[in-house]
């Protein structure tokens with residue numbers, strides 16, 4: 171089966187079963203009901219280019235304050251600190267705000283579990299550049315709706331084209347997984363993967379420590395180094 175069919179077929183079957191009376195839901199340009207169909211499970215991709223993926227449900231919820239439910243109309247991603255023009259981007263402005271790509275990346279939590287997920291997002295450096303960062307800034311502090319914080323070096327973000335993800339396994343991030351955005355901090359421990367990101371503050375303060383880093387986790391957070399300082 172073609173990959174596209176593998177994704178869409180279950181979705182179509184699902185719509186057919188759950189909503190036989192609704193007719194087409196826009197795909198074929200047919201009539202649309204005033205009300206969106208409800209209760210249709212989004213169809214998650216579980217295989218990509220021959221590799222098996224984990225499910226969005228395979229994560230363990232261990233966030234510091236539990237899931238956050240972000241009001242997307244009020245949502246802004248602020249880019250602050252050592253920048254020439256502080257910027258606040260809406261959801262749509264973030265999603266269309268830079269180069270986008272998708273990639274399978276593994277998230278490893280220090281608790282001993284890991285997940286392989288197809289992430290899709292926008293290059294963080296592109297978003298940051300919109301605020302005209304000071305050339306002396308070296309660190310990005312990520313702050314989140316739950317009061318969480320963590321840091322990543324700007325060079326790492328640029329050199330590795332690190333993503334700010336808006337989709338995982340082909341579906342919008344669920345609230346539990348960090349909707350609207352999670353940082354895909356490749357080769358870093360899970361605590362570097364900020365969820366529910368609301369602010370990116372640029373600084374040259376190398377001593378700044380995020381939430382778990384203040385509590386003894388390594389500041390580099392490199393996966394090959396163990397997570398205690």
Ligand SMILES: Nc1nc2c(c(=O)[nH]1)N[C@H]1C(S)=C(S)[C@@H](COP(=O)(O)O)O[C@H]1N2
Pocket residue numbers: 229230231232233234235278279280314315316318346347348360361362363364365366
């Ligand atoms: N805002 C926020 N982001 C966060 C966390 C958190 O508590 N709050 N936990 C981190 C940790 S420890 C991990 S392992 C990953 C994945 O967490 P999840 O399984 O709860 O989705 O999110 C990271 N990002």
Ligand SMILES: [Mo]
Pocket residue numbers: 278279280281360361
């Ligand atoms: Mo974690």
